[in-house]
Amino acid sequence: MKLATLNDGTRDGQLAVVARDLKTAHIADGIAPTLQAALDDWNFIAPQLATLYADLNANRARRPFDFEPGRCMAPLPRASQLAVGAADGDHVDEAPRMAQCASDDLLAPMGDIVVAHDEWGIDFSAGVAVVTADVAMGATPDDAHRQICLVMLVNEVWLRKLELPQSRPATGFSPVAVTPDELGDAWRDAKVHLPLRTTWNGHLVGQPDAGADMAFDFAQLIAHLARTRNVRAGSIVGSGIVSDRDASRGYGSIAAQRSREVGEHGEAVTQFMRFGDTVRIEMLDEKGRSVLGAIEQKVVRFEP
Amino acid sequence: MKLATLNDGTRDGQLAVVARDLKTAHIADGIAPTLQAALDDWNFIAPQLATLYADLNANRARRPFDFEPGRCMAPLPRASQLAVGAADGDHVDEAPRMAQCASDDLLAPMGDIVVAHDEWGIDFSAGVAVVTADVAMGATPDDAHRQICLVMLVNEVWLRKLELPQSRPATGFSPVAVTPDELGDAWRDAKVHLPLRTTWNGHLVGQPDAGADMAFDFAQLIAHLARTRNVRAGSIVGSGIVSDRDASRGYGSIAAQRSREVGEHGEAVTQFMRFGDTVRIEMLDEKGRSVLGAIEQKVVRFEP
Numbered sequence: 001m002k003l004a005t006l007n008d009g010t011r012d013g014q015l016a017v018v019a020r021d022l023k024t025a026h027i028a029d030g031i032a033p034t035l036q037a038a039l040d041d042w043n044f045i046a047p048q049l050a051t052l053y054a055d056l057n058a059n060r061a062r063r064p065f066d067f068e069p070g071r072c073m074a075p076l077p078r079a080s081q082l083a084v085g086a087a088d089g090d091h092v093d094e095a096p097r098m099a100q101c102a103s104d105d106l107l108a109p110m111g112d113i114v115v116a117h118d119e120w121g122i123d124f125s126a127g128v129a130v131v132t133a134d135v136a137m138g139a140t141p142d143d144a145h146r147q148i149c150l151v152m153l154v155n156e157v158w159l160r161k162l163e164l165p166q167s168r169p170a171t172g173f174s175p176v177a178v179t180p181d182e183l184g185d186a187w188r189d190a191k192v193h194l195p196l197r198t199t200w201n202g203h204l205v206g207q208p209d210a211g212a213d214m215a216f217d218f219a220q221l222i223a224h225l226a227r228t229r230n231v232r233a234g235s236i237v238g239s240g241i242v243s244d245r246d247a248s249r250g251y252g253s254i255a256a257q258r259s260r261e262v263g264e265h266g267e268a269v270t271q272f273m274r275f276g277d278t279v280r281i282e283m284l285d286e287k288g289r290s291v292l293g294a295i296e297q298k299v300v301r302f303e304p
Numbered sequence: 305m306k307l308a309t310l311n312d313g314t315r316d317g318q319l320a321v322v323a324r325d326l327k328t329a330h331i332a333d334g335i336a337p338t339l340q341a342a343l344d345d346w347n348f349i350a351p352q353l354a355t356l357y358a359d360l361n362a363n364r365a366r367r368p369f370d371f372e373p374g375r376c377m378a379p380l381p382r383a384s385q386l387a388v389g390a391a392d393g394d395h396v397d398e399a400p401r402m403a404q405c406a407s408d409d410l411l412a413p414m415g416d417i418v419v420a421h422d423e424w425g426i427d428f429s430a431g432v433a434v435v436t437a438d439v440a441m442g443a444t445p446d447d448a449h450r451q452i453c454l455v456m457l458v459n460e461v462w463l464r465k466l467e468l469p470q471s472r473p474a475t476g477f478s479p480v481a482v483t484p485d486e487l488g489d490a491w492r493d494a495k496v497h498l499p500l501r502t503t504w505n506g507h508l509v510g511q512p513d514a515g516a517d518m519a520f521d522f523a524q525l526i527a528h529l530a531r532t533r534n535v536r537a538g539s540i541v542g543s544g545i546v547s548d549r550d551a552s553r554g555y556g557s558i559a560a561q562r563s564r565e566v567g568e569h570g571e572a573v574t575q576f577m578r579f580g581d582t583v584r585i586e587m588l589d590e591k592g593r594s595v596l597g598a599i600e601q602k603v604v605r606f607e608p
Contacts, residue, residue: 011344011536040315078536080382080408083469098469100404102529104384104536114441115532137418138608159532165387165402169533225406228419228463229473232315232382232408304442 001046001053002178002292003028003150005035005073007108012036013073017052018176022293025067026056035076035177039234042133042149046179069293074106075152075177076131076234082106082171084127084156084238085221096216096224101156102165103236107172109293112300113157115169115275121160122273122299125253126198126281128210129154129238130218131177135231144222145190150177153196154238155281155295160255160272174281175293186285190217194291196242198252199280200273205257206250210242210283275301305350305357306482306596307332307454309339309377311412316340317377321356322480326597329371330360339380339481343538346437346453350483373597378410379456379481380435380538386410386475388431388460388542389525400520400528405460406469407540411476413597416604417461419473419579425464426577426603429557430502430585432514433458433542434522435481439535448526449494454481457500458542459585459599464559464576478585479597490589494521498595500546502556503584504577509561510554514546514587579605 004025005013015028015035031048032038038045055061082103085096107113115122131150135143153174159167180187186194191211198206216224218237225231242252251257258268273279282294308329309317319332319339335352336342342349359365386407389400411417419426435454439447457478463471484491490498495515502510520528522541529535546556555561562572577583586598 078384080384081406083406095467100406100469100472102385102387102404102533103407104539105534116442120532137606138420162532163399165404165529166532168404225469228424228466228470229406230409235408302441 001050002176002182003035003049003075004067004176005075005077006071007073011077013077017049017056018067019056022067022176022290024056024064026052026061026064028052036234039131039133039149042233046149069175070110072175073108074173075150076236077106079103079106079234079236080232081235082238083225083235085216085240093215096221098221098224101168101171105170107170107297109173109175109295111170111172111297113169113172113297114300114302115159116302118274118299118301120162121158123158123160123254124198124200124273124279124281125156125158125241125255126196126206127154127156127239127242127252128152128192128196129173129236132222132231132233132235132237134233135222135226137226137228137230139223139226141219141223144226145219147222148180148190148218151180151183151187151192151292152177153281153283153292153295155279155297156238156241158253158255172295172297174295178292183291190219192283194283194285196252197282197284201277204250206252208242208244208249208252210239213244214239214242273299275299305354306480306486307339307353307379308371308480309379309381310375311377315381317381321353321360322371323360326371326480326594328360328368330356330365330368332356340538343435343437343453346537350453373479374414376479377412378477379454380540381410383407383410383538383540384536385539386542387529387539389520389544397519400525402525402528405472405475409474411474411601413477413479413599415474415476415601417473417476417601418604418606419463420606422578422603422605424466425462427462427464427558428502428504428577428583428585429460429462429545429559430500430510431458431460431543431546431556432456432496432500433477433540436526436535436537436539436541438537439526439530441530441532441534443527443530445494445523445527448530449523451526452484452494452522455484455487455491455496455596456481457585457587457596457599459583459601460542460545462557462559476599476601478599482596487595494523496587498587498589500556501586501588505581508554510556512546512548512553512556514543517548518543518546577603579603
């Protein structure tokens with residue numbers, strides 16, 4: 001099934017079920033008020049949402065309405081954990097490298113990237129993220145795999161010229177989160193095997209396969225976190241920047257492209273984003289249909 | 305006022321108001337169900353909680369009951385942000401150094417420190433943390449100062465021989481969170497000027513002043529985070545390890561003591577915690593009264 005969180009003026013928004021074709025939606029009224037509430041009791045709530053989803057797809061739902069991505073918040077507008085892998089193909093480590101990020105203010109799919117200075121090295125980075133149910137300490141990758149509830153797209157915005165944590169402003173998410181079964185054969189080995197298309201100011205800059213060169217799969221990333229503690233329901237675990245060894249597939253972040261340029265030509269040519277620039281991140285299935293809707297963000301100058 | 309979260313079997317617990325002397329408490333029923341709900345609408349909710357607090361202290365509250373720290377969860381059992389300063393006195397940087405930590409599973413004041421192997425370098429580290437209301441991007445330290453709602457004690461547990469993020473298992477908190485006015489003169493310059501007492505297996509190992517050598521105050525730490533993004537209500541910002549240049553005040557973490565030993569004798573003598581070890585962290589006011597209750601944790605072997 002496909003889920004979204006609509007902006008109703010509250011901090012956590014209103015949970016809605018979205019039709020497979022992303023054309024209509026239906027409030028999850030009477031089932032769960034928010035996505036976090038659904039995740040807190042997923043085994044009980046998910047089947048009820050799935051029934052509504054089947055009704056919506058079959059035009060049997062009572063009060064469907066047009067689905068407008070512009071009305072969406074991030075599927076989880078705030079979360080109790082956002083941990084991101086550095087599982088790119090350029091490095092092969094024995095264990096995943098991961099980082100904790102702020103998750104108190106997660107951006108809507110069309111939320112502006114608000115930055116005070118565009119000399120800060122504003123960068124997008126296209127990735128995939130999963131949302132977990134409870135994962136107990138000591139979970140194996142197989143255990144963790146079973147606790148993956150949802151898949152989303154993510155734009156990890158970076159300010160490359162600042163230091164952590166300032167270099168990581170608010171992270172953007174796709175309008176829709178889907179259960180792994182929605183991905184069909186493209187979901188295997190706890191990876192998403194579909195191209196992740198990134199356009200920058202309307203120009204396609206990359207369409208790497210999101211699974212091909214992922215050094216550690218999502219089950220391994222989650223199990224890595226759970227080695228020393230419990231991972232609780234609603235945790236978001238990101239892939240990190242999706243990259244592809246095949247340079248002809250383009251790039252998913254400006255930093256990756258600049259690094260490639262340094263390797264090939266001795267210096268980076270591609271400049272970072274400027275005010276007014278736009279980035280669009282989308283995943284299409286084998287028939288060219290958008291699976292999760294698009295992240296469409298614009299860089300806007302901060303006005304105090 | 306003083307607040308606590310009681311374990312009622314739910315993920316976020318039940319908000320309660322605690323008497324100044326920590327002897328009685330009262331459910332915040334009809335005001336706010338959880339601390340996060342109170343923080344989401346703090347300007348509206350806090351005065352109502354303050355009225356109940358005044359009634360409880362004056363023995364006018366309707367249904368007071370004995371306050372038992374053993375029934376407490378962390379004041380925020382999960383939070384959307386936990387950012388921790390490295391604001392110790394040993395390094396003077398131009399800007400704070402800070403790190404994001406997991407906040408999906410915050411430990412009760414008497415929650416066991418559950419670890420699979422005690423060769424992982426199990427360490428406590430005593431600190432102070434504040435909880436914020438909304439802090440807008442671009443906030444000055446003065447702006448940030450006004451958005452500090454609550455003060456707590458924190459035990460940042462470390463597994464010193466592992467890498468991040470595995471080296472940071474669940475973080476423990478004091479049973480009670482207090483508004484800064486409860487600290488009286490001890491709250492000044494956005495620091496807590498009281499000794500933070502740590503005992504390890506019943507032996508006092510440190511009582512450094514929590515404010516004396518804090519390189520950056522809480523207002524500066526929050527403003528640092530807010531330089532590139534909004535900081536949302538319920539964010540927890542920790543001081544990092546409280547240290548004191550005066551070695552006679554002891555230590556707040558084993559790592560700090562070991563580092564001192566290396567400096568003085570060329571090698572670290574103090575070993576890390578073992579299964580069965582206990583740590584107690586408490587802050588006493590100038591009259592020797594516990595301000596926030598004690599963190600009392602025991603190291604327990606993980607049983608799958």
